[in-house]
Amino acid sequence: MTNYSRRNWMKSAAGLTAGMMITSAWADQLFAAPVSKAEEWLNPLAANGKLVRLGSNENPYGPSAKARKALVAAMDEFNRYANDGVNELKKAIAAKEGVSADHVLVTAGSSETLCLTGMGAGLEGGSVLSAYPTFRLLMDYAEKFNARWDKVDLNSELVHDLPALASALKSDTRILFLCNPNNPTGTFIPGDQFKNFCQEMSKKTTVFVDEAYIEFLEPDEQRTMVELVKEGHNVIVSRTFSKVHGLAGLRIAYAIAPPDVIKKLARFQMGAVINQAALAAAKASLEDHEFAIYTRKKNNEALAYFSNYLSSKGWIHGKSRANVVLFPAPKSGKQILEQTLAKGFQIRVWDYKEKEWCRVSIGTLEEMKLFTKAFDEVIG
DSSP states (O other), X not given: OXXXXXXXXXXXXXXXXXXXXXXXXXXXXXXXXXXXXXXXXXXXXXXXXSOEEOSSOOOTTOSOHHHHHHHHHGGGGTTSOSHHHHHHHHXXXXXXXXXXXXXXXXXXXXXXXXXHHHHHHHHHOSEEEEEESSOOHHHHHHHHTTOEEEEEEOOTTSSOOHHHHHHHOOTTEEEEEEESSOTTTOOOXXXXXXXXXXXXXXXXXXXXXXXXXXXXXXXXXXXXXXXXXXXXXXXXXXXXXXXXXXXXXXXXXXXXXXXXXXXXXXHTSOSSOOOXXXXXXXXXXXXXXXXXXHHHHHHHHHHHHHHHHHHHHTOOOOOOOSSEEEEEOSSOHHHHHHHHHXXXXXXXXXXXXXXXXXXXXXXXXXXXXXXXXXXXXXXX
């Protein structure tokens, strides 16, 4: 198998310039794209009105008090461009992650990191490889630039099938995308098993690890693949402030990667897209351990309640460790979307293995109790 190095992957840099002019529009379009035939009929993300939002894996408890205070304090700088703030946040992230600042790229949400990486892979030709289902934005973007998306089904426990992924790697695989914990299932691969797999695969291609949900794990389980970046492996790690930190609407995230990869990705960002509000809230949230603990505790309570509900129905679902659960739709996905929206709840329906599956984000415990009551009425 050909070793596809990060140097080769970045040869497409010149071609990225043209693509960047349409990045924002495509990102918005793909982020909200239907993930099932049912959603082509009625996309829940386009629904209007007051809804209990269980469709976007958002944090119902955030932003934290410290982030809110930082936002107010930063208002005096809202008339200024954010260049200095980006550099300050980059240094704070580098200190937290134990890397130098040239390993860090601050982005307008993890979507920007995913899109930039997907374009780079697509413009080079060949393929991107991932488990399926997973968060698909990188692969969708790569396909926009004519890459092939190779998919490997999850195993029977809705977890990444690592041996099958290894076997599916080809000589033209530009990126191996791994979301851990995974979206839409919430399942994850622990510790040394995941690190050893990523390390081995990084000898053959660029490994992209999406860690958007890692902070929902207990602290001793949060084995970040930044470890591999520090060791010099061909790995990109994506982190976000949207989930545990509750800043989804501010669009702020970061990537950790070898400095040459960061430099190339940064060259094709769309200019001053990071704003002062996002920077202030992110910097305050970065070390707000108390709020992360609070969010994790509240999420686990609501997740346990909803998982028990699903088990009581006999519905197969993976062991989620995040703020999202996937389970087989007990009736027509089109009917479920229509009727849950009518009852004031927004969820998603996915197509997978010629079946329809419901993806439900974990809200507050009270929201989940109201939802299960409404869902019982929907399914009859």
